[in-house]
Amino acid sequence: MKSRKQGNGSRQSNGDPRGVAKLAQQAADGTLLYETKNPLPAQTRADAVRLMNKRLADCIDLQSQCKQAHWNVKGPMFIALHKLFDEIYEATGEYIDLIAERIVQLGGIAEGTTRVAAQRSSLSEYPLVISSGEEHVAALSDVLAQFSGKARAAIDELEDLEDPDSMDILTEVSRGVDQWLWFVEAHQQTRPQSTEGRSAGSRFGSSSST
Numbered sequence: 001m002k003s004r005k006q007g008n009g010s011r012q013s014n015g016d017p018r019g020v021a022k023l024a025q026q027a028a029d030g031t032l033l034y035e036t037k038n039p040l041p042a043q044t045r046a047d048a049v050r051l052m053n054k055r056l057a058d059c060i061d062l063q064s065q066c067k068q069a070h071w072n073v074k075g076p077m078f079i080a081l082h083k084l085f086d087e088i089y090e091a092t093g094e095y096i097d098l099i100a101e102r103i104v105q106l107g108g109i110a111e112g113t114t115r116v117a118a119q120r121s122s123l124s125e126y127p128l129v130i131s132s133g134e135e136h137v138a139a140l141s142d143v144l145a146q147f148s149g150k151a152r153a154a155i156d157e158l159e160d161l162e163d164p165d166s167m168d169i170l171t172e173v174s175r176g177v178d179q180w181l182w183f184v185e186a187h188q189q190t191r192p193q194s195t196e197g198r199s200a201g202s203r204f205g206s207s208s209s210t
């Protein structure tokens, strides 16, 4: 039998012979990177990976919420919303792939399992007991707007990190999410209101990327 090299050896627990738990923590901390010829500094890549993994968790959560809405919506707008929510689900899958593959390009590990996403997502929990089109429009537009705000905050942080390509990816994603927000929100918009006395972005403007 081949012997397995185990670092300094004696502290490896029998339940974790490959030291995966320690590696997992280092990955979550953004300190675990593959070597790459990508010219960005290692610290920039580590910080960007950590940031993008948070948004990856949000995006996976968002996608599952779209399907939840697709399955459960009822009422006179059923067929239109049922189809729309599925279109958003499909598009969100592409956003997930863009974010995850950028993480890997930077030498990071895309942490995109459902369990990790459930632990990390910063989006609101989707209500399980709603049924009408109006309720699903309200719930899904809420999380689309939350995601959009988080993506924008992450773009600002990536600008500080001087990683314009990750910024570009999140800009593409947030632009797409904004379009879906319009498609959903248009079902509940009635007439415009005066902006006097309202601060810019007052409805959704307090998002941070955490």
Ligand SMILES: [Fe+2]
Residues within 6 Å of the ligand: 070, 086
């Ligand atoms: Fe379906």
